[in-house]
Amino acid sequence: MGGKKKISEVLGGMHGKIFYDEPMSQHTSLRVGGNADALIVIDSEEQLSQMVRKLKAAEINYLPVGNLTNVIVRDGGYRGAILLMSGLKEIDYQQTPDGGHFINAQAGAALALVVGLSAVHELTGLEFCAGIPGSVGGVVWMNAGAFGSEIKDVVTEVSLLDLSGQKRTLLREEIEFSYRRTVLPGEAIILNSRLKLEKGDREQIRTKIKENMQARQRKHPLAFPNAGSIFKNLPGEPAGQIIEKIGLKGQSCGDAQVSTLHANFIVNKGKATATDVLALIGLIADRAKKEKGIDLETEVIVIGEN
Numbered sequence: 001m002g003g004k005k006k007i008s009e010v011l012g013g014m015h016g017k018i019f020y021d022e023p024m025s026q027h028t029s030l031r032v033g034g035n036a037d038a039l040i041v042i043d044s045e046e047q048l049s050q051m052v053r054k055l056k057a058a059e060i061n062y063l064p065v066g067n068l069t070n071v072i073v074r075d076g077g078y079r080g081a082i083l084l085m086s087g088l089k090e091i092d093y094q095q096t097p098d099g100g101h102f103i104n105a106q107a108g109a110a111l112a113l114v115v116g117l118s119a120v121h122e123l124t125g126l127e128f129c130a131g132i133p134g135s136v137g138g139v140v141w142m143n144a145g146a147f148g149s150e151i152k153d154v155v156t157e158v159s160l161l162d163l164s165g166q167k168r169t170l171l172r173e174e175i176e177f178s179y180r181r182t183v184l185p186g187e188a189i190i191l192n193s194r195l196k197l198e199k200g201d202r203e204q205i206r207t208k209i210k211e212n213m214q215a216r217q218r219k220h221p222l223a224f225p226n227a228g229s230i231f232k233n234l235p236g237e238p239a240g241q242i243i244e245k246i247g248l249k250g251q252s253c254g255d256a257q258v259s260t261l262h263a264n265f266i267v268n269k270g271k272a273t274a275t276d277v278l279a280l281i282g283l284i285a286d287r288a289k290k291e292k293g294i295d296l297e298t299e300v301i302v303i304g305e306n
């Protein structure tokens, strides 16, 4: 039985928005990628756990995603179900009796809205995130960071759906954070994150957010579809600098180009395919190894079939 047919039979009768044979190029920020057998818009925790149960029982792969701003889907597409967490988007601010300030955010909430809410309540701690286009779930899963801070600095709890379909909450000290990756139990789906912030000065917070956004506008090639940093930085040496040193700034494969503005970004100049992007990534990695003896590791997550 073909993947697409099998999945539609398995999910037949389930409530919610399900798109079969969905072009992922319409959803990834880089605007590349083949079709997913199914893309399911998750709108409640109950629906999510039912979907996961059904998919698991039928041995169909699934992957939770947020805003797909750090994912490349290969041109052969994804065999299985992409679980788009965008319907789980509640955010609330809470002040505890002992004077603690927290924002609780569901996984699909846009990080930009969380940063905005923190500014409204004059809370400091999230200014570094301003301009990161991810969802809260994606940002926590990636341990996203910028300007010397990481989301781990403010996360106090993460609730997730574990492999056995149970909801559980992990405290900060039970979670292992590393550079651009949070180590969670296998196949865990992040549902909620609790962020601890501090009361700050309204003007200082707003100014910092503005400065960070301006720095991004200056340094990042935001006029073209992209997926943020392609490679992880090395201690003391940004990946972009290494790519410049090996002379690949501006290099193209088809319509995929190493940005002329920031060499750790690959931009889609129009009709780039995932194959073009991955060829460019391969070329950079090979040249960095050959010419500098450096093993560059991708920060972007690559999924799907060739």
Ligand SMILES: Cc1cc2nc3c(=O)[nH]c(=O)nc-3n(C[C@H](O)[C@H](O)[C@H](O)COP(=O)(O)OP(=O)(O)OC[C@H]3O[C@@H](n4cnc5c(N)ncnc54)[C@H](O)[C@@H]3O)c2cc1C
Residues within 6 Å of the ligand: 029, 063, 064, 065, 066, 067, 068, 069, 070, 071, 085, 107, 108, 131, 132, 133, 134, 135, 136, 137, 138, 139, 140, 141, 142, 143, 144, 145, 146, 188, 189, 190, 191, 220, 222, 226, 227, 228, 229, 301
């Ligand atoms: C212009 C631009 C600038 C960027 N700047 C930065 C930056 O400064 N710093 C930085 O760190 N990143 C940056 N990024 C990359 C990206 O925005 C971050 O990595 C972000 O954390 C990804 O969030 P997302 O919701 O888009 O995740 P996705 O791309 O959808 O997913 C990323 C990974 O997280 C997993 N995931 C997503 N949601 C869940 C969930 N609920 N449960 C379990 N796993 C999940 C996915 O399976 C996937 O493996 C930038 C990207 C762009 C396009």
